[in-house]
Amino acid sequence: MLAWLSENWANILMIVLLVLIVALIVFRMVRSRKAGKRPCGCDCAVCGACCACKKPAAKKEP
Amino acid sequence: MEGQIRIALAGNPNSGKTTLFNKLTGANQFVGNWPGVTVEKKEGKLIVDKDVVLTDLPGIYSLSPYTLEEVVARNYLIEENPDAILNIVDATNLERNLYLTTQLVELGIPVVIALNMMDLVKKAGDHINVKELSKQLGCKIVEISALKGDGVKEAAQAAIEAAQSGKTIPQHSFSGPVEHALAHIEEVTVHDLPEERQRWYAIKLFERDEKVMEGLKLSAETKAHIEKDIAAAEKEMDDDAESIITNERYVYIGQMLKGIYKKKGTGKLSISDKIDKIVTNRWLALPIFAIVMFLVYALSMGKSIADGGISIGTWLTDLTNDVLGEAWLTEGSRAILEGWGAAPWLVGLISDGILAGVGAVLGFVPQMLVLFLMLCLLEDCGYMARIAFIMDRIFRRFGLSGKSFIPMLVGTGCGIPGVMASRTIENERDRRMTIMTTTFMPCGAKMPIIGLIAGALFGGSTWIAVSAYFIGVAAIVLSGIMLKKTKMFAGDPAPFVMELPSYHLPAWGNVLRGTWERGWSFIKRAGTVIVISSIVIWFLTSFGVVNGHFGMVENLYEDDAIVTDEYVATVADRMDIPEDEVEPMDDSILARVAQPVSVVFKPLGFGDWKPTAATVTGLVAKEEVVANFGIMYAYDDQEGEEELEENGDQIWDRVAEDFNAFSNGHGRLAAFAFMIFNLLCAPCFAAIGAIKREMNSRKWTWFAIAYQCVFAWIAAFIVWQIGRVFAGGLSVVGLILALLLLGFVCWMLFRPYKESQKLTVK
Numbered sequence: 001m002l003a004w005l006s007e008n009w010a011n012i013l014m015i016v017l018l019v020l021i022v023a024l025i026v027f028r029m030v031r032s033r034k035a036g037k038r039p040c041g042c043d044c045a046v047c048g049a050c051c052a053c054k055k056p057a058a059k060k061e062p
Numbered sequence: 063m064e065g066q067i068r069i070a071l072a073g074n075p076n077s078g079k080t081t082l083f084n085k086l087t088g089a090n091q092f093v094g095n096w097p098g099v100t101v102e103k104k105e106g107k108l109i110v111d112k113d114v115v116l117t118d119l120p121g122i123y124s125l126s127p128y129t130l131e132e133v134v135a136r137n138y139l140i141e142e143n144p145d146a147i148l149n150i151v152d153a154t155n156l157e158r159n160l161y162l163t164t165q166l167v168e169l170g171i172p173v174v175i176a177l178n179m180m181d182l183v184k185k186a187g188d189h190i191n192v193k194e195l196s197k198q199l200g201c202k203i204v205e206i207s208a209l210k211g212d213g214v215k216e217a218a219q220a221a222i223e224a225a226q227s228g229k230t231i232p233q234h235s236f237s238g239p240v241e242h243a244l245a246h247i248e249e250v251t252v253h254d255l256p257e258e259r260q261r262w263y264a265i266k267l268f269e270r271d272e273k274v275m276e277g278l279k280l281s282a283e284t285k286a287h288i289e290k291d292i293a294a295a296e297k298e299m300d301d302d303a304e305s306i307i308t309n310e311r312y313v314y315i316g317q318m319l320k321g322i323y324k325k326k327g328t329g330k331l332s333i334s335d336k337i338d339k340i341v342t343n344r345w346l347a348l349p350i351f352a353i354v355m356f357l358v359y360a361l362s363m364g365k366s367i368a369d370g371g372i373s374i375g376t377w378l379t380d381l382t383n384d385v386l387g388e389a390w391l392t393e394g395s396r397a398i399l400e401g402w403g404a405a406p407w408l409v410g411l412i413s414d415g416i417l418a419g420v421g422a423v424l425g426f427v428p429q430m431l432v433l434f435l436m437l438c439l440l441e442d443c444g445y446m447a448r449i450a451f452i453m454d455r456i457f458r459r460f461g462l463s464g465k466s467f468i469p470m471l472v473g474t475g476c477g478i479p480g481v482m483a484s485r486t487i488e489n490e491r492d493r494r495m496t497i498m499t500t501t502f503m504p505c506g507a508k509m510p511i512i513g514l515i516a517g518a519l520f521g522g523s524t525w526i527a528v529s530a531y532f533i534g535v536a537a538i539v540l541s542g543i544m545l546k547k548t549k550m551f552a553g554d555p556a557p558f559v560m561e562l563p564s565y566h567l568p569a570w571g572n573v574l575r576g577t578w579e580r581g582w583s584f585i586k587r588a589g590t591v592i593v594i595s596s597i598v599i600w601f602l603t604s605f606g607v608v609n610g611h612f613g614m615v616e617n618l619y620e621d622d623a624i625v626t627d628e629y630v631a632t633v634a635d636r637m638d639i640p641e642d643e644v645e646p647m648d649d650s651i652l653a654r655v656a657q658p659v660s661v662v663f664k665p666l667g668f669g670d671w672k673p674t675a676a677t678v679t680g681l682v683a684k685e686e687v688v689a690n691f692g693i694m695y696a697y698d699d700q701e702g703e704e705e706l707e708e709n710g711d712q713i714w715d716r717v718a719e720d721f722n723a724f725s726n727g728h729g730r731l732a733a734f735a736f737m738i739f740n741l742l743c744a745p746c747f748a749a750i751g752a753i754k755r756e757m758n759s760r761k762w763t764w765f766a767i768a769y770q771c772v773f774a775w776i777a778a779f780i781v782w783q784i785g786r787v788f789a790g791g792l793s794v795v796g797l798i799l800a801l802l803l804l805g806f807v808c809w810m811l812f813r814p815y816k817e818s819q820k821l822t823v824k
Contacts, residue, residue, distance in 0.1 A: 007403070009402075010399070010402035010403050010404040011404055011405050011408055014399070014408050014412065018411075018412075018597075022593075025594055026594070028590065029590060
């Protein structure tokens with residue numbers, strides 16, 4: 001077991017790190033989405049309509 | 063909240079509200095030099111006193127509910143009833159700004175005036191008797207310069223004191239007949255409301271404000287009663303009620319300012335006016351705009367200064383790519399991982415997948431930062447606001463409004479706020495049309511595509527980046543003209559009133575903040591969406607089925623028992639390439655999926671699975687197009703060995719080689735068509751989501767996406783097919799079809815505009 005671990009420690013470390021990074025990214029993306037932030041290339045804080053984007057626009061003319 | 067003081071920041075558009083808000087709260091709200099930047103209210107706590115909440119309201123000219131901004135601001139002031147209003151007044155436009163002030167003081171909420179840009183007034187040699195103005199208006203006035211930060215703390219302190227103890231009593235009274243009617247209205251309708259609010263409601267009822275009438279739930283009998291009073295005043299003053307109030311306010315302001323505001327050079331042109339005489343000149347405006355934008359793109363994305371050009375951005379990008387591509391990302395990571403004894407597939411995933419994909423995107427950050435810096439400088443000094451004005455003159459000829467151009471200016475950073483900025487357009491048809499066309503502008507995420515094509519195939523030519531911007535503008539103008547001639551969008555253009563701010567030296571704080579915000583958002587996205595996408599793309603390009611065996615295609619291709627000569631011939635036939643050009647990736651999952659789809663792009667010159675895959679994955683995020691190329695070309699198997707390229711440049715050389723290969727030597731033309739399609743086709747999913755929210759209709763969303771894709775396809779088709787007449791290797795059928803499509807576009811552009819005679823704007 002120890003021999004296997006010493007042979008594959010780099011793979012295990014890399015895989016664990018990758019899984020953690022991906023999980024963190026997904027977690028942050030889900031949290032941002034729940035918070036109403038958009039996964040766009042812009043931070044919604046810089047947008048003039050940042051509050052408006054959380055609710056649908058009022059339907060006007062058909 | 064208990065013990066909190068709420069102060070509303072209200073004022074005209076472009077009077078410096080957001081700058082003052084940022085100064086007082088330490089926030090980083092984006093400051094735009096055109097109206098509509100603040101569509102919704104924003105809140106922040108004062109730096110000096112965390113118990114004070116400051117609300118930045120959208121810029122408004124009045125408290126009439128004509129625009130979305132006015133509705134948002136008015137509802138907040140009436141329903142939330144803040145403790146005080148900090149009314150920011152542009153001292154260089156005193157008369158118009160005070161029109162709003164005369165309405166704010168009628169709300170019964172303590173008002174403090176922050177007289178902004180007093181430094182400019184003094185510089186011009188003008189004089190404002192602030193003490194007398196304060197007395198006349200009945201509220202405290204503090205002189206400030208929001209840009210420099212002078213007097214802002216004092217203004218906030220005055221607002222806090224007013225909230226705690228102050229009371230603003232309107233000093234102004236209307237003429238006899240109006241006051242008579244107002245007294246009647248107050249008595250009949252609003253006597254049970256708080257005393258300090260009664261006058262404002264009475265004035266609004268006099269103006270026949272429908273929203274106020276709805277809110278008060280007046281009976282038909284009461285409405286009829288007050289209508290008699292209004293009609294009597296109208297008859298006596300020979301005007302309609304709303305105009306009476308407007309006129310009286312302006313007469314009052316005019317009389318008040320006579321002894322208070324002394325102008326030194328009345329009638330003389332200011333420096334700003336003199337610049338505008340040239341910059342907004344009927345004939346010079348467009349050439350100047352073209353030159354300015356050429357310089358912006360030449361400096362940020364043109365030929366590098368190292369190659370005899372003027373682009374600092376490209377020079378920095380080349381430098382970054384050398385470091386990112388060679389030292390750290392490729393050789394460095396591979397050497398480290400192999401040294402640790404990591405499995406080859408893991409080395410591939412990290413080096414050729416994640417780092418190659420993310421690195422390809424991040425390599426363009428310097429160019430983007432320089433571009434954003436240039437655009438922010440133009441915005442902050444006041445030039446960009448002129449563009450909307452210039453475009454309004456052109457748009458109006460074709461039945462469009464310059465108001466439609468503001469979202470497009472916003473959209474150069476990211477298409478999503480651009481789409482959302484369309485909310486300021488009241489005319490629903492124009493709004494829908496603007497939403498559909500805004501994303502034609504090359505947003506930040508599309509910059510790497512432009513940089514890639516310009517760098518890899520055109521030797522960093524400045525014209526490619528410049529052309530990308532003007533192709534976006536042209537697509538918007540042409541689409542606007544064509545769509546306006548259809549029944550769906552016909553109608554007279556909405557009036558566009560816009561105040562042009564005076565030119566001033568850019569505030570470096572604003573410029574750097576704007577540049578950083580946009581650049582950082584791009585970097586953040588590379589670290590999230592692009593990382594995940596790169597992993598998926600690496601998997602899809604590395605794994606596949608080779609002759610009935612599933613696994614890593616590179617490994618499977620090493621087994622001669624699996625990859626027989628007959629099998630290679632089958633793959634070559636499937637991919638429509640010579641047998642000696644077959645590579646393992648041709649059997650990857652992505653190649654298998656993308657190859658049939660590539661038929662769609664064959665008539666556009668890039669009907670190969672790689673650009674097809676890049677284009678389709680660009681829907682996830684437009685940066686993904688470049689990330690995709692980074693992953694797909696990270697290998698060099700020309701010698702039959704897998705070896706990572708040494709730096710980014712060589713990867714882009716392979717992209718150029720491939721474009722030349724599948725376009726029969728017309729790589730540049732094919733790449734240009736590829737760039738056009740990717741610039742104009744449907745935006746990323748996030749922007750599509752914004753379109754769906756703003757359209758509030760599934761049908762319109764699909765229509766918008768279909769229109770964008772068809773428009774992009776036709777534009778790229780025409781360029782590729784007609785381009786081949788000059789480049790050689792023309793296809794007669796393709797040329798005829800391209801000419802027919804071009805003819806159709808021209809017919810749409812020049813056919814008479816009939817619908818506007820029948821339809822009116824709602």
